[in-house]
Amino acid sequence: MVMTENPISRLLQRLSSAQDEEIGDGTTSVVLVASALLAKAEKLIEKGIHPIKVSEGYDVACKLAIEHLESIKEEIRPSSLKENMKNAALTSLNSKIVRKAKDAVAEVCVNAILKVCDKDRRDVDFELIKIVKKIGPDFKCIELVNGVLLDKSFSHSQMSKAVEDGRIALLTCPFEPPKLKTKNELRISSVEDYKNLENYEKEKFVEMIRCIKNAGANVILCQWGFDDEANSLLMEHGLPAVRWVGGQDLELAAVYTGGSIISRFEDLREEDLGRGSLKEITMGTQSEKMIKLENNDGNTVTILVRASSDLALAEAERCVTDALSAARNVLTCPFVVYGGGSSEIACSLKLQERLNKVDDGEERECLEAFCAALEEIPLILARNSGLDSLQTLDALKAEQLKTKFYFLGVDCTGNGNDMKKNKVFDSLVSKKKQMMMATQLVNMVLK
Incomplete structure (x- = not known):
């Protein structure tokens, strides 16, 4: 971990670590949302809005966003559990160094989870999954050993x-x-x-x-x-x-x-x-x-990770851990929301509906700031994909409003913006934790 003297940066590092320990995925997203919330809060305070008022506004917005996530979630049928676990693992690997071998890595991770899990309790003991690193050809040579x-x-x-x-x-x-x-x-x-x-x-x-x-x-x-x-x-x-x-x-x-x-x-x-x-x-x-x-x-398994260098092996191990966590989250909580920034856009639009019913000017500004912070995720996805970020975001918001399709997100791969069709999604528990933990950190700073 990179050490820094800035106290806010240290808090963000701890936030990422907490998300990693509790959920195992979404560490980048939670930091991006928290950073955006902090930046918006600073501007609100400069306008003369009291920090406590900002904190209260963020709490209201976070609660509304989580309620909307609950309303747009989709339950995974037991018959398609393995397929959806693999899709969740693939989503987590899309931005990782092993993306060219993501199918092989996701398949191994899902099989490992299903081997050691307690299906009745929907629980997974990661202590029963060992990851062994060995210098070898490339990521595609990943192997699952029953033992x-x-x-x-x-x-x-x-x-x-x-x-x-x-x-x-x-x-x-x-x-x-x-x-x-x-x-x-x-x-x-x-x-x-x-x-x-x-x-x-x-x-x-x-x-x-x-x-x-x-x-x-x-x-x-x-x-x-x-x-x-x-x-x-x-x-x-x-x-x-x-x-x-x-x-x-x-x-x-x-x-x-x-x-x-x-x-x-x-x-x-x-x-x-x-x-x-x-x-x-x-x-x-x-x-x-x-x-x-x-x-x-026995029900212990070992995942043998191969890569060409020690540095690549360390990164591959982190990718495998993230994929395992993503698949585990779908197993333990069989509800998902769609990725590609679609769920953040849907929550932002829901909060903008609430703005029309708010008379308090300061509360309105706090809700608008929370909306803008959520929209940082699709903006960054569009920018990193070489798209015009603002134009892409405006088009997606207009399309979601028109069609009421909450699964329309940023087209990062050229396969269209239908995240449901592309099978790009996150577990509900991961997305909820990202919003809650980011809001809690910002409120701690403000208070």
């Missing part, structure tokens, strides 16, 4: 590269002899002393392996590393192992396989073992390997 993908390889080159019926020991204890908790000094004065130390370490390693085999485990995922001696002994005893597994990956593997993470070898029991199959796969070259962990009963 956990570990950016690791088996610790010994001669270990088995595939374990079908894996009974997995999930360990946070290191393969090393126990150390005293107090400061100590070990003196070795002869060859015999050195051999005794070597035999002691080997005995401890064998004892640890015995504990693992007695519990019935045939594969190990360990959070810590182990030296060549322990690695060779594991290979000799037929125990494939993966070392330096991250804490988050280990927890995900435990949830996915139904196992328990153990911190002491002597505490390992058969009921603590996870179940699943492991396979070492190559990612284009022999030096790039990953471990694929699968379980038929």
Whole structure:
């Protein structure tokens, strides 16, 4: 995040972060609306209107706009849920770096959501979706893996590269002899002393392996590393192992396989073992390997993102997160409003109807300012598409007024301004939150 000393800029950054955390999409729109509201509020104050009056006017306008969104929303039928989830994901990807591969990215994101979601509760736990980044050809090579993908390889080159019926020991204890908790000094004065130390370490390693085999485990995922001696002994005893597994990956593997993470070898029991199959796969070259962990009963998925550079990978991850959030929002709240600035234009026109019934001059100016702030979205869309922004906006407003079609928006792709036909829409909850959070931030500044 870009750091700034301006307090208003910092508030806008936090607003964007709050929108991202709560909804996962619409971060740009909420900042644009809030910025426009602040700019209009400054002009109203310069005219002599009290900040409290401006704040109250914005509250009234926001409430009316949200009520109108409720009146123009459309409910998604269960039979078309997946299609509409994909369309929402596509809408979020239209302005992103992965737009040329947006169909593949949207398909993967929707399938991931449907795999892990609780359809009865209409809830999605994003902790069950892991995103793994790997340098590769391009965005189109995105892949959905039903299971956990570990950016690791088996610790010994001669270990088995595939374990079908894996009974997995999930360990946070290191393969090393126990150390005293107090400061100590070990003196070795002869060859015999050195051999005794070597035999002691080997005995401890064998004892640890015995504990693992007695519990019935045939594969190990360990959070810590182990030296060549322990690695060779594991290979000799037929125990494939993966070392330096991250804490988050280990927890995900435990949830996915139904196992328990153990911190002491002597505490390992058969009921603590996870179940699943492991396979070492190559990612284009022999030096790039990953471990694929699968379980038929598990509901954890991994999205493998490919791009040509680390910078592109970071941006692609953000795009995938936005698309996941957009699809999730449609699942959790099956109501949508149309995009392309159409819903903002519809709300602006509704507020302009209210202006004719308002006698208070100051309240009228506040409502007009809110209308102008909402219209910033279609204006910017038209400008970025190379269109005459004012002319486009006026034409759309006139057409919406004439036809009463609230789904007419800015034609950014050359496919017409019918957003319903183009399947460009946002979730209702996202659009409502944008207006509410932008208004709340501006009111906080004004008060």
